Amino acid sequence: MELLAFGKTGWGDELFIATLMTIAVSITAMIIGFVFALVFTPLKLSKNKFFNFIANSYTTIIRGVPELLVIYLFFFGGTGALMYVASIFGYNDYIEINAFITGAFAIGIISGAYSTEVFRGAVQSIDKGQFEAAKVIGLSKFTQFFKIILPQVLRLAIPNLSNVWQITLKDTSLISVTGLVEIMRQSYIAAGSTRDPLFFYSFAAVLYLLLTFLSMKLINKLEVKYSRGY
């Protein structure tokens, strides 16, 4: 227990901050994933073959290649790509991207591929009559989407999105290889300096279990909220 004390003597406060970091990366990645899903779901559902091809390649490649490999691509390739783009605009100094952004982006792209599939399934299972009725009443495209389609999509998608959230949360442990101090990295540091890996990695496992448990509770509440009226 001494090992977990807060302050200079223990690792309690460091691990607490690391847990907050894990939560922050997961949420950021999930949001980036939603943005990707928002772009790729319409492409996937569109009648245009070319758009279909782009969206399908995205989801197939990301879901078929290990997360770790994608993270390495971003970790080693991100800086180079950004400097290349910057050099086009005439900026030639060395740019270092922060580990948080690289990590959140890599995980976000992965979670986006899963979210795209979830949203595609949800949109497809909405009754065609709903679209037609909304059109017939004369609602604008904007209102159609936000007031008729989106609430129904969310209700159908929440159970599967909770799976995506769990995957995203667990994937953030892989960012530790890039040096971002989240739960896994902090446990690695603590295990190295105290020579007590069993304790710290088991504690990390407990922290992750706690996070998945609490988020499940929260998501269940959301699920109840969005299925009002059914």
Added chain:
Amino acid sequence: MDIELMINSFPKLLSAAAITLKLLSVSLIVGLIIGLLFAILRLNKNTFVNKFSYGYSYVFRGTPLLVQIFIIYFGLGQIEYLRSTFLWVVLKEPYWCAIIAFALNTGAYTSEILRSAFQTIKPGILEAGKSLGISNKIIFYKIQIPIAIRQSLPAYGNEIILMMKGTSLASTVTLMDLTGVAKYIISTTFKPIEVFIVAGSIYLFMTFCIHNVIKFFEKKYSF
């Protein structure tokens, strides 16, 4: 684009893919046995037994695979007692540690897949078996298991692909699997995109093959 590097790294990556496949197949076989065992325990009426099985699958599905590997590889070596037993011969090898972690992880997911497959078998089928006077053992092996296999094939196919991606974590405990070698080439040449394309294509090809094999079995066992 450095085409030459891509061509040169291809054979190295391909031989590393063999290690990935080896890790995958061994852990899948062990994981299937573990999964079947825990699925049966889960359906047991004894509350303690099925809570134990539920706890196992909850813990392994709720924590990242990376934590599990690190606990087994770095953590267990710390216990003095283990070092003196024959288990140490296994636990000091990163290869076996990775396989133990993968097998326990995929075992947890497999047990859930099989459990739900067993639960969806209609009671009428079992009753029909019973009324024909077939023994419980034969009902289990000849009726329940084949139906459960059929039911669980699509989900199990996904699990195989997830596990294949999971084996990339073996590179974190010094094993040179496909991802490990890819990382090594990237960090020596600083050409991440080229290496990613080659390694990624090999992974995609394996995913493609697994997907088609599963599809073939799904067709074969369909009714």
